[in-house]
Amino acid sequence: MDAAPGPRNRRWVHAAIARVEADTNRSADTHLLPLALWPAQRGVDLYLKDESTHPTGSLKHRLARSLFLYGLCNGWIVEGTTIVEASSGSTAISEAYFARMLGLPFVAVMPATTSIAKIALIERAGGRCHLVDDATTVYAQAQRLAEATGGHYMDQFTHAERATDWRGNNNIAESIFDQMALERHPVPTWIVVGAGTGGTSATIGRYLRYRRYDTSLCVVDPDGSAFYRSWTTGDPQATGRSSRIEGIGRPRVEPSFLPEVVDRMIGVPDAASIAAMQFLRANSGRRAGPSTGTNLWGALRLACELVAEGREGSIVTLLCDGGDRYADSYYSPAWLTAAGLDPDPYADVLRHAAETATWPT
Incomplete structure (x- = not known):
């Protein structure tokens, strides 16, 4: 998503970062x-x-926090951005938590074999689960959904190390x-x-x-x-x-x-x-x-x-x-x-x- 420049977006991003940091x-x-x-x-x-x-029950809480701050500071996440992620469950649970904190829609693209309990935790946090039969397609489907919604594909598998x-x-x-x-x-x-x-x-x-x-x-x-x-x-x-x-x-x-x-x-x-x-x-x-x-x-x-x-x-x-x-x-x-x-x-x-x-x- 190409973020529209301007003071409104900057104010929203500043407030969003402050909320994430306050949670930490x-x-x-x-x-x-x-x-x-x-x-x-x-x-x-x-x-x-x-x-x-x-707070979200796993190691992935650290990663989700870092990915949101990374996306906010890079200008990829602004007010109203739909967040999309490819995940086997735990990262999506944590990202759904932060998306709800910032008032953003969230979609998790996950293998159909993901545990029912994990799906329930994502949905409880306000996220939506998009299940796929072939786990190797989660990347492409997440990218496609992000493009279709004008949203941002978090892509934990690329951005985690940076x-x-x-x-x-x-x-x-x-x-x-x-x-x-x-x-x-x-x-x-x-x-x-x-x-x-x-x-x-x-x-x-x-x-x-x-x-x-x-x-x-x-x-x-x-x-x-x-x-x-x-x-x-x-x-x-x-x-x-x-x-x-x-x-x-x-x-x-x-x-x-x-x-x-x-x-x-x-x-x-x-x-x-x-x-x-x-x-x-x-x-x-x-x-x-x-x-x-x-x-x-x-x-x-x-x-x-x-x-x-x-x-x-x-x-x-x-x-x-x-x-x-x-x-x-x-x-x-x-x-x-x-x-x-x-x-x-x-x-x-x-x-x-x-x-x-x-x-x-």
């Missing part, structure tokens, strides 16, 4: 939670940064290091994240270099995703299939994914992500989504490797969102059976890791 000012930082799996004598500490405590200030300004990396300052291993050996847009890994990877930390960045990726295939082969055009773990994994390598800032990638079977999600609930009482399970699987593997090497240190990963929005899917035994996902064999691996601090070869 009302929100406390998310908690950093130690996960006590084994005695402290093992020398390796594991932490979860609980992003489910954001909308966030990776040098600081209370981004997630800066927050992690501030909260780790008084721990016995204040500089993490590893930070573990998944990749949906690639924006979080880009922000953290850049920040680690900018601040000259020795921390390594590991990206975990679900079955069939293009990110892992691309990183391991060096082929930026590598393709995969749509992920069954909502929020992470993509059938193509997104523009916001920066492989050069990633030190290691771990491929995680879908059923292993479910097992780790269940393991977290059993051992901490916290009900998280499946992408948190993917993170935890990778973090536990790295922790066991550190113990095996006789090294001490800390590992930080993310609790991406809460489990309530997955009650009818990943937390449903009937749904898992229908999807052909059996977490039991992977649950045995996790129990063994927790009891012995060793990872099976």
Whole structure:
């Protein structure tokens, strides 16, 4: 959309930015939670940064806020602009929240497999959901809808890595290091994240270099995703299939994914992500989504490797969102059976890791 210049638009944009910033000012930082799996004598500490405590319940709240500020400051969003996004759910929930705050129409283009609970949260925030059968068409359909309405396609997959200030300004990396300052291993050996847009890994990877930390960045990726295939082969055009773990994994390598800032990638079977999600609930009482399970699987593997090497240190990963929005899917035994996902064999691996601090070869 070409914004009409003039003082009215400028006043509206100023007021909109002030509302977004006021929302940030009302929100406390998310908690950093130690996960006590084994005695402290093992020398390796594991932490979860609980992003489910954001107003919209997920890590994507940070991204949505940054994308709205980016669009407002670039002149792409003005009074009355229809906001359109391609999303698997959580980003759309957060963007619907900010769109309603600014009095703007919002349309989410999502795969038809998106959980019913996520669709309900978007609609509750005043957004409209446009569901597509072929997940690979969400980009084109979102662009088409934005053009048809004279609106703005947010395009999280392109703009995620540039909308966030990776040098600081209370981004997630800066927050992690501030909260780790008084721990016995204040500089993490590893930070573990998944990749949906690639924006979080880009922000953290850049920040680690900018601040000259020795921390390594590991990206975990679900079955069939293009990110892992691309990183391991060096082929930026590598393709995969749509992920069954909502929020992470993509059938193509997104523009916001920066492989050069990633030190290691771990491929995680879908059923292993479910097992780790269940393991977290059993051992901490916290009900998280499946992408948190993917993170935890990778973090536990790295922790066991550190113990095996006789090294001490800390590992930080993310609790991406809460489990309530997955009650009818990943937390449903009937749904898992229908999807052909059996977490039991992977649950045995996790129990063994927790009891012995060793990872099976």
